[in-house]
Amino acid sequence: xxxxxxxxFSLVAPLMILLSIIGLISRKDSKKIFYVPIGLMGIFIIxxxxxxxxxxxxxxxxxxxSYKQTK
Numbered sequence: 001x002x003x004x005x006x007x008x009f010s011l012v013a014p015l016m017i018l019l020s021i022i023g024l025i026s027r028k029d030s031k032k033i034f035y036v037p038i039g040l041m042g043i044f045i046i047x048x049x050x051x052x053x054x055x056x057x058x059x060x061x062x063x064x065x066s067y068k069q070t071k
Contacts, residue, residue, distance in 0.1 A: 009045055009049065010049075012042075012045070013042045013043075013045040013046045013049075014042065014046075015042075016038050016039065016041055016042030016045070017039050017042040017043060017046075019035070019038055019039075020035045020036065020038045020039025020040075020042065021039065023035030023038070024036075024039075
């Protein structure tokens with residue numbers, strides 16, 4: 001279940017950004033503002049996953065270091 005959720009997020013976020021760019025380019029001036037939140041949400045999803053990966057990697061590295069020090 002967790003793998004499927006990560007897989008869906010990895011596909012949805014770039015599609016949201018792409019939809020936002022297409023909407024901003026092709027719509028009239030008064031309707032362009034409606035595509036900005038979609039793009040921002042896609043960017044937020046990507047950056048949040050990247051930060052959480054970095055934090056998880058640091059935690060795992062610290063656990064490995066502490067395990068090596070006890071031996």
